[in-house]
Amino acid sequence: MVFEKYAQYYDLLYQEKDYQGESNYVMSLLSKFKPEAEKLLEFGSGSGIHARILANAGFKVYGIEKSQQMIDLGEVSNAEIDNKENFSIKKGDCTNTYIDNDFDAVISLFHVFSYQTSDDSVIGMLKNAYRQLKKGGVLIFDFWYAPAVWTIGPTLKVKRVQNDEISITRIAEPKCSKPKNIVEVNYQTFIKNRSCGKISEIKETHVMRAFNINEIVQFAKECGFVLLLSEEWITGNQPCDQTWGVCSILQKK
Ligand SMILES: C[S@@+](CC[C@H](N)C(=O)[O-])C[C@H]1O[C@@H](n2cnc3c(N)ncnc32)[C@H](O)[C@@H]1O
Incomplete structure (x- = not known):
């Protein structure tokens, strides 16, 4: 299993990661594509830093994370930004774990999508997002861009x-x-x-797993979504052969 023993060192390994800047970027996408969003579901929330920042910004956030070690790490190392009222987390697999069916947005950040290496798990993740989103709700995720x-x-x-x-x-x-x-x-x-x-x-x-945009379009279509946008993670630039991380936004039809 990945993210087991290794998990306890995760926040130290990524101490330089700009979680606040990334959360601001996600909030800017939400205000553009789902301005009324209040209730968010995060797939692969890890140690829960984005989720806690978003919870402290006023969103109601629910996480699904399959590694108990990552959940436990988050409770300890991110205690000072915890927000029990607005953030809760459930241990489970984001390809099949259910929480509710009225989310405004599902987010999945830092390559969680690329950890879904089979077509079945990609489709499972998208269908699981679909059934928990309101109509018109959005799925925001980043992935390794194959080119x-x-x-x-x-x-x-x-x-x-x-x-x-x-x-x-x-x-x-x-x-x-x-x-x-x-x-x-x-x-x-x-x-x-x-x-x-x-x-x-x-x-x-x-x-x-790395993906091409046309694969994202096909998977989205198969699961009832339309692709609204694909851009370079954070910068918003057009993806090119130097863009390792691409962010896509899908909308539930
Ligand atoms: C690189 S970490 C990212 C964690 C967090 N999103 C962040 O930005 O720090 C990938 C996380 O995705 C989780 N993950 C991968 N596949 C998953 C799945 N199918 N269901 C739930 N969690 C998953 C892993 O356990 C791990 O915590």
Whole structure:
């Protein structure tokens, strides 16, 4: 299972990620495409940082997350921005977990869509969003954009982060299957206790799928959505072969 042992280090590994800026971007998309939105469902909410920022901005937010470790991490490391009145989370798979049928928007952020590697799981996720959205509701999600993934090419990457207690070195080694648009990212993570020097190691493989826009259009159509927009995540630029992360917005017909 992914996001198990590795999960406890997630917020430290992504401490530089601009969750506030990303949440502002999502709010700008909501105000453009669903200005009356109040009730949001987040698929793959992880440690719940976007969800808590949106809850604190006044949205009623429900998360669905399949890793209990990610949910637990969020309770501890994001306690200072918690909002029990406006944010709750249910453990489950976003391809089939049901909460309610009156959401204004479903959001799914930071490549959760690309973790759905089979056609069945992509369709499951879209159909599960469809049945929980109000008519006219929107689904906002980002994914790995195939033209850029195969132009830039996944490469071996090393990331180093630390806090007062531990230092982490994470090696990400990709194994690619271009015909299937699949990249297996093998993460080898070394955690060093800074006071005693003891080093532990965690290995996890994350299998990611890259998509073309025409596939998104086909999947959307099959599940009762229309594609409103695809743009570069955050910048809003036209996707090109250098755009690794694309954001699409679908609307329930
Ligand atoms: C890269 S993390 C992103 C977490 C969070 N959205 C963020 O931006 O920090 C991907 C998350 O998606 C979750 N996930 C992937 N597939 C899922 C599924 N089918 N159902 C529920 N959660 C899923 C993983 O457990 C993980 O927490």
